[in-house]
Amino acid sequence: MLIRADFSRRAAVAPQQYQWVASPQPGVERVMLDRVGGEKARATSIVRYAPGSRFPAHEHPGGEEILVLSGSFSEGGTSYPAGWYLRNPPGSGHQPSSEEGAVIFVKLRQMPAGETRSVRIDTRDASRWTMQGARASCPLFTSPGECVSIERLPAGARVFSGPVGGAEMLVLEGSLHEGAQQYGRCSWIRLPPGEYPEFMAGGTGATVYLKTGHLAGAAC
Known part of the structure; x- marks a missing residue:
């Protein structure tokens, strides 16, 4: 799957152009902003969790970057409300969920293999x-x-x-x-x-x- 996959060209998506697509997990939808690959892809997305939705535990070979836009996003027993920035390096794993619902900005498989830093920043601080x-x-x-x-x-x-x-x-x-x-x-x-x-x-x-x-x- 190729979505806005020519990185030598400009790309832009306004909220009125969002197209929500169901993920493999019930209650989790996403807007594919750019994507190179199938279900396991180099991807940039807006992801929406319905209240009580979750993903099974999984790893991220190419890392994952998250900015919580609204609601509260959870992983590893810790909840991160809107404003938190998370960075999980290549080879890390987690089991994401949201009890109250959340919208997050996510970038997958876009980190170099040698990156090892895990980042958690509250931008409201x-x-x-x-x-x-x-x-x-x-x-x-x-x-x-x-x-x-x-x-x-x-x-x-x-x-x-x-x-x-x-x-x-x-x-x-x-x-x-x-x-x-x-x-x-x-x-x-x-x-x-x-x-x-x-x-x-x-x-x-x-x-x-x-x-x-x-x-x-x-x-x-």
Whole structure:
């Protein structure tokens, strides 16, 4: 299965374009944002858990990255409410579930084999944030191959200060603009390596999940 699998091209999905597809587990649905492979795939998705739904225990050979968008997501007896960022390295395993229901942003099989760090960050913790002028940043993960953060931008602020080795964004609050094009809350955008000086926060500002650098050598 190939969905937006040419990483040399732009891709964008607005919430009104979401197509929810049932997963193999009852009560769990997903929006496939990009995908290379079948049920076990390199994939970026929005996943929705109905209350009381769960997956059986399983491993992630290529790692898994999660941002909890709403509700509460659980694994290993620990619950993570909206705002938590989880990173499970290659070879790790878990048994995910949600008693109250949850919506999460998930990236699968996109980590190098040598990555070993397990990350758990509560982005609601004010101590995690740093100010850069009027812009606030919550760093989530940094390596030679990628940088992941949540950025809180004032109105009119540019997202990028220079060229990037590819970028991926999920608008969490507010909106982004690129010229006349607007990307509202819950919009997902993927950009190949290049320069994007026209990407700016909208009139009420924007809070954005931002990953850069990871597409510099990406191929279908």
